[in-house]
Amino acid sequence: xxxxxxxxxxxxxxxxxxxxxxxxxxxxxxxxxxxxxxxxxxxxxxxxxxxxxxxxxxxxxxxxxxxxxxxxxxxxxxxxxxxxxxxxxxxxxxxxxxxxxxxxxxxxxxxxxxxxxxxxxxxxxxxxxxxxxxxxxxxxxxxxxxxxxxxxxxxxxxxxxxxxxxxxxxxxxxxxxxxxxxxxxxxxxxxxxxxxxxxxxxxxxxxxxxxxxxxxxxxxxxxxxxxxxxxx
Amino acid sequence: xxxxxxxxxxxxxxxxxxxxxxxxxxxxxxxxxxxxxxxxxxxxxxxxxxxxxxxxxxxxxxxxxxxxxxxxxxxxxxxxxxxxxxxxxxxxxxxxxxxxxxxxxxxxxxxxxxxxxxxxxxxxxxxxxxxxxxxxxxxxxxxxxxxxxxxxxxxxxxxxxxxxxxxxxxxxxxxxxxxxxxxxxxxxxxxxxxxxxxxxxxxxxxxxxxxxxxxxxxxxxxxxxxxxxxxx
DNA sequence: TAGTGGTCTAGACCACTCT
DNA sequence: GAGTGGTCTAGACCACTAC
Numbered sequence: 001x002x003x004x005x006x007x008x009x010x011x012x013x014x015x016x017x018x019x020x021x022x023x024x025x026x027x028x029x030x031x032x033x034x035x036x037x038x039x040x041x042x043x044x045x046x047x048x049x050x051x052x053x054x055x056x057x058x059x060x061x062x063x064x065x066x067x068x069x070x071x072x073x074x075x076x077x078x079x080x081x082x083x084x085x086x087x088x089x090x091x092x093x094x095x096x097x098x099x100x101x102x103x104x105x106x107x108x109x110x111x112x113x114x115x116x117x118x119x120x121x122x123x124x125x126x127x128x129x130x131x132x133x134x135x136x137x138x139x140x141x142x143x144x145x146x147x148x149x150x151x152x153x154x155x156x157x158x159x160x161x162x163x164x165x166x167x168x169x170x171x172x173x174x175x176x177x178x179x180x181x182x183x184x185x186x187x188x189x190x191x192x193x194x195x196x197x198x199x200x201x202x203x204x205x206x207x208x209x210x211x212x213x214x215x216x217x218x219x220x221x222x223x224x225x226x227x228x229x230x231x232x
Numbered sequence: 233x234x235x236x237x238x239x240x241x242x243x244x245x246x247x248x249x250x251x252x253x254x255x256x257x258x259x260x261x262x263x264x265x266x267x268x269x270x271x272x273x274x275x276x277x278x279x280x281x282x283x284x285x286x287x288x289x290x291x292x293x294x295x296x297x298x299x300x301x302x303x304x305x306x307x308x309x310x311x312x313x314x315x316x317x318x319x320x321x322x323x324x325x326x327x328x329x330x331x332x333x334x335x336x337x338x339x340x341x342x343x344x345x346x347x348x349x350x351x352x353x354x355x356x357x358x359x360x361x362x363x364x365x366x367x368x369x370x371x372x373x374x375x376x377x378x379x380x381x382x383x384x385x386x387x388x389x390x391x392x393x394x395x396x397x398x399x400x401x402x403x404x405x406x407x408x409x410x411x412x413x414x415x416x417x418x419x420x421x422x423x424x425x426x427x428x429x430x431x432x433x434x435x436x437x438x439x440x441x442x443x444x445x446x447x448x449x450x451x452x453x454x455x456x457x458x459x460x461x462x463x464x
Numbered sequence: 465t466a467g468t469g470g471t472c473t474a475g476a477c478c479a480c481t482c483t
Numbered sequence: 484g485a486g487t488g489g490t491c492t493a494g495a496c497c498a499c500t501a502c
Contacts, residue, residue, distance in 0.1 A: 064499090077462075262488085294481075295488045
């Protein structure tokens with residue numbers, strides 16, 4: 001193996017992060033220290049870190065340091081289990097923060113739902129945590145005609161639960177899209193990561209039993225935080 | 233905006249790649265030339281390129297250069313439409329190369345299908361192209377008992393079509409997983425990209441109407457090549 | 465204020481592709 | 484052989500976090 005040195009470094013680092021005991025709170029030593037230990041420069045060391053980051057083994061929190069990534073959360077976007085439920089079912093601790101609630105038009109949502117671009121929506125933006133790590137920034141746009149008065153509720157639990165309970169809406173048809181992406185400035189900021197961090201975007205357009213548009217949502221996940229599952 | 237310079241560069245580059253006329257064959261000018269034009273160093277310029285690569289706007293082919301990425305292919309892994317069919321339906325040109333055909337055990341496939349780790353499979357490895365760009369490296373492991381003699385066929389078309397036609401197998405139950413990843417050395421080599429390039433991994437375990445295991449496959453896509461869709 | 469990652473410079477040589 | 488990206492050096496200063 002006449003490998004690039006940074007690829008050899010990834011092997012050393014892989015060993016380092018294998019034993020959680022050798023790290024405090026899953027935190028890696030500072031870049032400068034690692035670079036010195038492996039007799040290289042920070043730039044080269046950072047290539048190795050970036051490689052492991054791409055593999056989903058480590059991640060960084062803004063300017064705080066590098067951390068070992070926990071196991072991926074399993075997530076099935078075709079089911080309407082609430083976030084809190086499926087996170088707890090995997091013995092992890094969920095938490096939700098509501099960042100904004102407002103009423104206004106949003107052309108992408110309108111297009112996905114087959115409504116005129118000027119149509120107004122209830123817009124809810126949330127940040128969601130697993131074991132105290134912010135892993136998901138999401139925005140939901142609900143058709144106000146389907147759920148009048150929605151904004152008077154609280155949104156730290158399942159939105160679909162609310163719709164079912166108070167407006168007897170059954171979510172019949174779903175059109176889902178998923179793609180890799182780079183997190184936007186705003187999403188990165190909300191999740192406390194560097195802008196441009198790799199993400200996985202999931203969006204859904206949802207209709208009721210009579211094919212009427214109900215809701216459109218966009219989820220932006222840290223790329224190493226989930227494994228999407230679908231069973232047919 | 234007191235942005236980092238490399239983020240300003242991405243804006244200039246975005247403009248550059250907006251008009252296909254300004255580029256020959258969708259190819260960007262060499263890094264050294266761009267660095268000079270924007271009065272910066274190659275390292276900084278490469279940060280900007282990496283950012284756009286993460287967004288899926290450009291990609292690189294080994295040591296040949298940077299290219300504007302074409303539109304993403306829409307792909308629904310829950311359907312059993314063949315690759316050739318859905319690529320053509322999107323007015324693109326599909327092509328398949330068979331890289332290897334053999335019989336041997338593969339513990340991950342065995343585990344996914346609920347078989348003993350030593351169970352042997354027909355293994356087929358292929359590389360698939362869209363418009364002459366290699367975008368997918370895939371491996372399939374078929375349970376030999378379900379399709380005896382399979383390896384005497386050709387594999388440049390739909391495997392599922394073969395199974396249906398010659399062995400009357402209906403693919404009833406599918407368990408699908410998707411996650412972002414870094415392409416392995418082998419996958420990167422087969423796709424002609426730098427090892428560690430961002431990818432999207434999709435794997436499926438497939439069972440027949442009587443819940444008997446039929447096939448397991450792993451797909452490794454270039455991350456910017458697809459948008460996964462699911463309709464329920 | 466100290467410590468961390470984030471950005472940036474100005475080069476160098478290597479490995480591979482294309483012709 | 485020329486041209487391209489891939490890797491690497493040895494520094495520097497900036498911006499944000501945590502204390």
